[in-house]
Amino acid sequence: MKIVQISDTHLTAHGGRTQENFERVVDHVNNHLRPDLVVHSGDIVIIHPDDAADRAHARTLMAEFTAPVLVVPGNHDIGEPGAAPWAGIGVTDERVAAFESVWGTGHWRHDAGGWTVLGLNSELFGSGLGREAEQWAWIENTVADLPATARVIVFLHKPIWQVADEPTDHNLDIGESRARLLDLLGTVSLAAVGSGHLHCYRQTRRGETLEVWAPATAFVAGDGDTFAGPLHQLGIVEYDCADGTVRAGYRSVPGLDDVSATGVPEVIAAITALTDSPVG
Numbered sequence: 001m002k003i004v005q006i007s008d009t010h011l012t013a014h015g016g017r018t019q020e021n022f023e024r025v026v027d028h029v030n031n032h033l034r035p036d037l038v039v040h041s042g043d044i045v046i047i048h049p050d051d052a053a054d055r056a057h058a059r060t061l062m063a064e065f066t067a068p069v070l071v072v073p074g075n076h077d078i079g080e081p082g083a084a085p086w087a088g089i090g091v092t093d094e095r096v097a098a099f100e101s102v103w104g105t106g107h108w109r110h111d112a113g114g115w116t117v118l119g120l121n122s123e124l125f126g127s128g129l130g131r132e133a134e135q136w137a138w139i140e141n142t143v144a145d146l147p148a149t150a151r152v153i154v155f156l157h158k159p160i161w162q163v164a165d166e167p168t169d170h171n172l173d174i175g176e177s178r179a180r181l182l183d184l185l186g187t188v189s190l191a192a193v194g195s196g197h198l199h200c201y202r203q204t205r206r207g208e209t210l211e212v213w214a215p216a217t218a219f220v221a222g223d224g225d226t227f228a229g230p231l232h233q234l235g236i237v238e239y240d241c242a243d244g245t246v247r248a249g250y251r252s253v254p255g256l257d258d259v260s261a262t263g264v265p266e267v268i269a270a271i272t273a274l275t276d277s278p279v280g
Contacts (some may be wrong), residue, residue, distance in 0.1 A: 001036050001037070001038075001112050001113045001115055001236075001241040001242075002033070002034075002035040002036050002238065002239065002241070003035055003036065003037045003038070003039060003117070003129060003153070004029050004033055004035040004037075004067075004236055004237070004238055004239075004251075005022075005038075005040075005041055005080070005155065005194045005196075005212070005236060005239065006025060006038065006039075006040050006217055006236050007031075007040065007041040007042065007043065007157075007195075007196030007197075007214040007215070007217070007236075008041075008042070008043040008074070008196050008197065008199055008214075008215075008216035008217065008218055009021075009022050009025075009040070009043070009044055009058070009077070009216075009217050009218055010043055010044075010045065010046045010047070010216070010217075010218035010219070010264075010267065011044060011045055011046060011054065011057060011058040011061060011223050012045065012046040012051075012054050012057065012266050012270065013051075013053040013054050013056070013057040013199070014096055014262075014266050014269070015266075016265060016266040017089075017095045017123040017134055017218075017257075017259070017263075017264050017265070017266065018028070018046065018217075018218040018219070018264060018266070019061065019271050021062060021127060021217050021218060021234065021253075021255075021256050021257070022163060022217055022218075022258060023061075023064075023178050023226055023273070024253055024254065024255045025217050025236060025253050025256075026061075026064045026065055027081065028069075028236075028251075028253045028254065029065060030064075030065065031236060033251070034066075034067070035067050035143050035238070036067060036068075036112065036113075037067055037068055037069075037070065037110065037112070037117065038067050038068070038069045038070070038258045039069075039070050039071070039072075039119070039155045039194070040062070040069065040070070040071040040072070040077075041072055041074070041156065041194060041195060041196035041214055042068025042071070042072050042073050042077060042122070042156075042157030042158065042196050042197065042199065042220070043074035043075065043076045043077060043153050043155055043196060043218075044058045044062075044071060044073075044074065044076075044077050044079055044103075044217075045058055046076070046265065046267060046270045047076055047077070047093045047270035047271060047274060048089065048100070048181075048219075048270065048273075049077050049078050049079055049089065049099070050095065050244040050275060052098070053078075054096070055099070055102050055262075056102065057220060059102050059103070065252070069264045070108060070110060070117070070119055070155075071103050071119075072106055072107075072119040072120060072121060072122070072155055072156055072157055073096070073099050073103070073106045073121055073157065074122075074123070074196065074197060074205035074252055075089070075091075075123055075157075075158075075171070075197070075260050076125075076156040077099050078091050078092075078095040078096050078098075078099050078106070078121075078172060078199065079092060079095050079123065080123050081092035081123060081124070081126045081127035081128070081171070082126065082171055082175075083132060083207055084170075085170075085247050086169075086170045086171075087115070087151040087274055091124065091127050091129065092129075092170075093129060093131065096121075096124075096131055097191050099153075099159050100181045101254060104126070104242070104273065105137070106119070106120075106121035106135075107119055107120050107138055108139065109137070109142055111150075112265055113150070113241070114150070114151065114244075115150070115152075115153065115241050116146060116150045116151070116152045116153070116188075116194070117152075117153050117154075117155065117157070118142065118152060118153070118154045119154075119155050119156070120135070120154060120155070120156040120181075121135055121138070121157075122154070122156040122158040122174050122195075122197075122213045123157065123158075123176070125174045125181070126174070126175055126176060126177050128191040130226075131166045135188070136180075139184055141171050143185065143187050143188050144185050146157070148189070149185050149189075150188065150189065150244075151191045151241070151244050152185070152189060152190050152191060153187045153191055153192045153193075153194070153239070153241070153246065153252045154185065154190065154192070154193045155193075155194045155195070156174075156193075156195055157195060157196050157197050157199070158171065158172065158173050158174050158195060158196075158197045159172070159174070159193075159195040159197070159211070160173065160178055160181060160182065160193055160195070160211075161173065161178065161206060161211060162176055162178070163198065164227075164229070164265060172197070174241065177275075184270070190208070190209045191208075191209065191210065191241075191244075191246045192209060192210040192211075192212060192239065192248060193206075193209060193211050193212070194237065194239070194248070195211075195212070195214065196213070196216070198213050198221065198227070198230070199211060199215065199216040199219065199220055199221040199231055200215060200216075200220065200221055200227065200230035200231060200232050200272075201214065201215040201233070201237070201250045201251075202227075202229065202230035202233065210248060212237055212248050214236070214237045215233060215234055215235045215236070215250065216234060217234055217235075217236065217249055217256065217260045217265075218220065218234075218252075218264070219234070219259055219260055219264050219267065220232045220233065220234060220259070220260055221260070222260045222261055222262065231250060232254075232258070233250075233252065233258050234253070234258050235250050235251055235252045235253055235255070235256065236250075236251050236253060236258040237249070237250060237251065238251050239263075249253070
């Protein structure tokens with residue numbers, strides 16, 4: 001089985017550079033990589049989860065893939081948990097429901113060729129919403145149902161493992177929910193975890209598990225958001241799953257321009273609109 005992970009597309013109904021990059025990705029995936037499954041690990045829309053036009057436009061664009069597509073939400077798709085979410089955009093039942101009306105549930109299970117692929121909604125962890133409890137119950141029931149022979153790959157927007165040693169002004173990983181989730185996933189044969197959010201590529205080992213940070217397709221991290229070590233280029237990730245082993249690799253896509261957010265007019269416009277009409 002071959003999986004392609006794309007992430008942080010930041011698409012908008014206004015089109016522009018992020019859409020141009022996305023269309024190059026679709027062409028490359030459809031005509032060169034030809035995976036069995038495409039997984040989008042969140043931040044599908046450009047900035048604000050309440051923009052229905054962006055969401056509908058992104059759904060139309062995603063249908064251009066020839067392989068089946070599964071998605072999990074990012075913070076720009078539904079808001080994020082915590083007392084100080086980015087730009088004040090917190091995760092709410094209404095925002096999750098709007099996402100689900102287009103994409104379906106933010107947590108899911110996909111079985112193929114002896115592999116089980118799980119998608120999780122990272123923005124519910126620590127949210128205190130009733131939907132968080134529902135997802136925890138789903139995870140518990142799902143891992144209990146998995147046969148011992150199943151090899152598992154997990155996708156979510158924010159990394160499970162701690163990203164930064166020092167506190168930051170926004171959420172980089174799933175925080176205190178980490179211990180509970182790793183305890184549950186410790187009961188299965190966890191081959192790999194793929195996440196997005198950080199707009200850079202890194203691959204490392206967590207015991208027997210491969211941890212992958214997927215690059216963005218929209219723009220690279222800005223100077224204040226970069227980490228030493230990862231690859232700061234746009235691209236995608238290809239997973240080859242065979243004989244019980246996952247091999248993951250960064251794949252460049254011809255034509256992508258490694259620009260930062262400040263070089264994307266549509267991003268600047270979306271942030272300016274948010275500043276002019278702050279979330280109350």
